[in-house]
Amino acid sequence: MSNVGQHLLSGALSGLTSTVLLQPFDLIKTRLQQGDATLSKTHAGAIRSAARSIISSSGVLGLWRGTSATLIRNVPGIALYMTGLSQVRSFMAVFPVFAAVRERDLERCSSALPILTSSGNLLAGATTRVAVGFALNPISVLKTRYESNFHDYGSLTSSMRSIVRAGPSELFRGLLASSLRDAPYAGLFLVFYESIKHEAASVLPPSSPLVYAGLHGGSAAAAGTIATLVTHPFDVVKTRMQVRTETKYHSLSRTILTVWNERGASGFFNGASLRLSRKILSSAIGWAVYESLLAFARPRTS
Helix, strand or coil, rough: CCCHHHHHHHHHHHHHHHHHHHHHHHHHHHHHHCCCCCCCCCCHHHHHHHHHHHHHHCCHHHCCCCCHHHHHHHHHHHHHHHHHHHHHHHHHHCCCCCCCHHHHHHHHHHCCCCCCCCHHHHHHHHHHHHHHHHHHHHHHHEEEEECCCCCCCCHHHHHHHHHHHHHHHCCCCHHHHHHHHHHHHHHHHHHHHHHHHHHHHHHCCCCCCCHHHHHHHHHHHHHHHHHHHHHHHHHHHHHHHHHCCCHHCCHHHHHHHHHHHHHHHHHHCCHHHHHHHHHHHHHHHHHHHHHHHHHHHHCCCC
């Protein structure tokens, strides 16, 4: 299999695994973020209430509502992101300003990916994530609305047709907020992931497949924590813009002002614990699966 094919397959399997396991986190997060009323419960109480409401109306399997739409978004999305990121990093590694000359680190970490400076990783992660997000934004709108209970959607095809008929304004709804969330998230994630992985490998060299997976999974979980906390407010804004159709949600600035007027600063952290939990787990699972599969497929040297 070609190098690009390996990255596509590894990224797709990574996206499939994390999506199926973690869909309930995404579903409940969307339900918490979609409303505009002041919450009368604590954050934990609101999560429990939302989960009970879903289970009582649709059963336990109701927690996986929207999984098909999420798979359509995440499997190709993560595959394209991982593959694109590898290609961008390979291209940038040619330029001395971005290339990190750390051959011993490469050998010690057994990384299957090109090594860049922190500024190179920040730029590579941000640009690749935004490009993939732009291409798949219509499916992101479908995913978010499918998870919401504000839209009575039937089949995926009929739902997508209704969004397409509404025109470009609906297909790319929330794109700016998504980009403002995704660019810093992906850039910061990659910077911290490579830095934490480097330091961890110096303490615990990846001497076995299990340790190798643990090294990458643990580093990704820590990086995901930092990047998620920094970028969560734009996730709230993005969800409101994609789910709600009222005039007060028709632009980024209006949506930000609406959230602020309704709940103040705390409103920008609705669902933060759910997104944080999901990002920690999805990052750990996704990057451990991705890098382990690439390492397995890499030709062995004698």
